[in-house]
Amino acid sequence: MGKDKILALSVVIFIFLVLSITNPGSFLSAYNMEALLEYATTYFVAGIGLTFVIMIGSIDLSIGSLLSLFTVLFVLFLNAFGFWAYPLVLFLGAVLGLANGIIFTRLKIPSFIGTFGAAGVYQSLALIVSRGKPIGVKPVAFAYLDFLNFHLGFLKGSHMLSFLLFVLFLIVQYYTPFGRYVYAVGNSEQATNLSGVRVARIKTLCFVISGLSSALASFILVARMFSGDPTVGAPYQLQVIAACVVGGTALTGGVGGIFNTLLGTFVVALIGNGLNVVGVDVYYQLIITGVITMVAVALTLDRSKVFVVK
Amino acid sequence: MEKQPLLVMRGICKNFPGVKALDQVSIEVFPQEIVGLVGENGAGKSTLMKVLAGIYQPDSGEILFNGQQVSIASPRQARSMGIAMVFQEQAVLPNLTVYENIFLGNEKKFSNAGIVNRERMIREAEQLLQEINMGISPYAYLHELSFMERQMVEILRNIWLSRQADVQNPLIVLDEPTTVLEEKEVELLFTKLRELKKHISVIYISHRLREVVELCDRVYVMKDGKNAACFSRGEFDEDLLRTKMVGREFHGEYYLVSEQRQPAARVVLELEKCTRRGAFQDVSFQLHEGEIISICGVVGSGKEELCLALFGLLPLDSGKIYLDGRAVEISSPAQAFALGIGYIPEDRRNDGLVLNLPVYENITISILYRLSRGPFLNRGTQLSLSQQMIEKLRIKTPSALALCRNLSGGNQQKVVLSKWLLSRVKVLIMSHPTRGVDVGAKHEIYALIRELTRQGMAIILIGDSFEEDIGLANRIVTMKDGKITGILDATTSKPNPSELIRYVV
Numbered sequence: 053m054g055k056d057k058i059l060a061l062s063v064v065i066f067i068f069l070v071l072s073i074t075n076p077g078s079f080l081s082a083y084n085m086e087a088l089l090e091y092a093t094t095y096f097v098a099g100i101g102l103t104f105v106i107m108i109g110s111i112d113l114s115i116g117s118l119l120s121l122f123t124v125l126f127v128l129f130l131n132a133f134g135f136w137a138y139p140l141v142l143f144l145g146a147v148l149g150l151a152n153g154i155i156f157t158r159l160k161i162p163s164f165i166g167t168f169g170a171a172g173v174y175q176s177l178a179l180i181v182s183r184g185k186p187i188g189v190k191p192v193a194f195a196y197l198d199f200l201n202f203h204l205g206f207l208k209g210s211h212m213l214s215f216l217l218f219v220l221f222l223i224v225q226y227y228t229p230f231g232r233y234v235y236a237v238g239n240s241e242q243a244t245n246l247s248g249v250r251v252a253r254i255k256t257l258c259f260v261i262s263g264l265s266s267a268l269a270s271f272i273l274v275a276r277m278f279s280g281d282p283t284v285g286a287p288y289q290l291q292v293i294a295a296c297v298v299g300g301t302a303l304t305g306g307v308g309g310i311f312n313t314l315l316g317t318f319v320v321a322l323i324g325n326g327l328n329v330v331g332v333d334v335y336y337q338l339i340i341t342g343v344i345t346m347v348a349v350a351l352t353l354d355r356s357k358v359f360v361v362k
Numbered sequence: 363m364e365k366q367p368l369l370v371m372r373g374i375c376k377n378f379p380g381v382k383a384l385d386q387v388s389i390e391v392f393p394q395e396i397v398g399l400v401g402e403n404g405a406g407k408s409t410l411m412k413v414l415a416g417i418y419q420p421d422s423g424e425i426l427f428n429g430q431q432v433s434i435a436s437p438r439q440a441r442s443m444g445i446a447m448v449f450q451e452q453a454v455l456p457n458l459t460v461y462e463n464i465f466l467g468n469e470k471k472f473s474n475a476g477i478v479n480r481e482r483m484i485r486e487a488e489q490l491l492q493e494i495n496m497g498i499s500p501y502a503y504l505h506e507l508s509f510m511e512r513q514m515v516e517i518l519r520n521i522w523l524s525r526q527a528d529v530q531n532p533l534i535v536l537d538e539p540t541t542v543l544e545e546k547e548v549e550l551l552f553t554k555l556r557e558l559k560k561h562i563s564v565i566y567i568s569h570r571l572r573e574v575v576e577l578c579d580r581v582y583v584m585k586d587g588k589n590a591a592c593f594s595r596g597e598f599d600e601d602l603l604r605t606k607m608v609g610r611e612f613h614g615e616y617y618l619v620s621e622q623r624q625p626a627a628r629v630v631l632e633l634e635k636c637t638r639r640g641a642f643q644d645v646s647f648q649l650h651e652g653e654i655i656s657i658c659g660v661v662g663s664g665k666e667e668l669c670l671a672l673f674g675l676l677p678l679d680s681g682k683i684y685l686d687g688r689a690v691e692i693s694s695p696a697q698a699f700a701l702g703i704g705y706i707p708e709d710r711r712n713d714g715l716v717l718n719l720p721v722y723e724n725i726t727i728s729i730l731y732r733l734s735r736g737p738f739l740n741r742g743t744q745l746s747l748s749q750q751m752i753e754k755l756r757i758k759t760p761s762a763l764a765l766c767r768n769l770s771g772g773n774q775q776k777v778v779l780s781k782w783l784l785s786r787v788k789v790l791i792m793s794h795p796t797r798g799v800d801v802g803a804k805h806e807i808y809a810l811i812r813e814l815t816r817q818g819m820a821i822i823l824i825g826d827s828f829e830e831d832i833g834l835a836n837r838i839v840t841m842k843d844g845k846i847t848g849i850l851d852a853t854t855s856k857p858n859p860s861e862l863i864r865y866v867v
Binding site: 223226227228229231232233235236239240242243244245246247248249250251306307 | 673695696698699700704705707712713714715716717718719727728730731733734737738739741781785
């Protein structure tokens, strides 16, 4: 295990131990464990694509809006087409991710502003499609969510799906050319380009995966809420970025990976859950997330790559 | 001239890992003097100037400025002493005006209670500009000025700065100031420099020997990191400088000439009147299977741009490129690679390698798709293939898993070479493949280059010195100001460096 993961792992263990010792009754309960996993899985699945995006030194700020849009669309499609809602939303995830990627690589707009602009579009679409109100899943469509909600102790179907995705993308990261090129591009886009690698394609694919993982995360959200909400995604944006960078994936690119994001996810989820357990008002939680995100970025940033901070 | 010298650099030595960049180099510059500094690429001119500018610290030797022994710790300190560099890449801000540029960073001198008195800045700028009397307005934006006018603004800024520090005779280093200038502008620059000479000294670095002869009061010739000669005005002409720059006669076995291959008749790459405006014009030549063509020329001859264009990094304005007889468009490195062209960039650390990745990932970076079965990369083959290359090329690394960052220059270059060996390209463009590499590793790289041609690879080489170009090449294409000035045979008998230099300067 690389030293980039040690810090996050120690934090996970530390928080877990502190909460287990101070609040054994409420923290270690099956109910709370399920709630913890519930949050962790949503952050993690949404953060899969962002991990690849950050690994190449870019950022995707459209995740929150995409989550909102996809929950709404997923519910509408579930109610209308049943099972076909899954492939449809995944397809749209890939398409909107591709759009983000093309805006970035072809129009050469920095991802920071390109995806931020796109986020506005996706958020508006979510509000337009839903007319600004949450949309419930019709009882006839409940069955299509069963496999996500099926229980085995405090483990749910969605948790297992997340674990499968973790394994899948760990394989993508280590055992596919794409996965290796992500590291190469993140470390030196110039040298990778000059080695004859189709860098723009690699970069675009990272954004496609980010769109896809937003779609997947929206399934988990809908399975939990039984509704699609055009504003549900906004707070997730910071949490998901936090999960990636706290895990040790550096915003400057080239360092980190899916395993880091898994650890970072648990840090973020444990902090949120821990604050609930000890009874801190939910309104304070983003302060903590915001601060630890900044600290994590400061710790992982490769200063040799940053000449001017703008 | 019984004056005290302004600058004395005495016995300066500077070593880089494996390379003796400066070996007991000494120069003197007197007040009100223009001193030329000439030498081949890699002769040590720029290293010496970087020592003077405080960018490098010398390993030994002493520097006296105005008769006092000094150690120059930083460019900032050099400037405050009255030593300034004006490089080809200009250090001016194009979006600001002349007067803002001149006083950049020193606005405090013109401000009261934090409010800058622009009137005073403009008045002072006007006075300064009058000294050169070129009709430059203090209000002009730098991007509106010509290259030469921007140079003058930089020089004025340095003169003003040294006056602030009470230095009456500053020393200004001009590095290749005329490369992009028109004939007339060169004349004007020289006239202005002769006028300014009343209160400045200049170290003038140039490949254009005719200009050095015309302008300089004295000239130092450097060769292989050492002083090769020093002449006073009237003692030297272009031919003498050339001979001294090249120095020793070329000797062949260092470059394994006995292993040189007679190129096959088959043409791999053909260029037909390739032109990129402002870089090169009407470049045509043929490259055969197993052939090495060196492109010789000074900085600004267009040779670097030509190689970038061949690898899809710069678009051509006109002309045709044929690969195996087929007309091709090369618009990106990935496309060039798909066509079978590889490229070894000059800046190995930034462009040639992904330094933070292990050796094996760098060796195989171009061929991961070839090493995959279905969607999956065969990591076993990736490692074993890299291991083979490490053994074959004798790359000194603790293991295939070591980061490239930790390898020496020569071994890093071998990693780059093995990348292209594995990727089976037909044409390999090499830009300064032995730069910053020690003598032993250089020899090994030459052997590898020979090996590549035996396998039929065709090579376009920009060597680090004329000897390298001559020693390795089958033919030499000489370029000057963007045009081909000659194509010399070097297969049967090797041309002389002093013969070659006639074509390039």
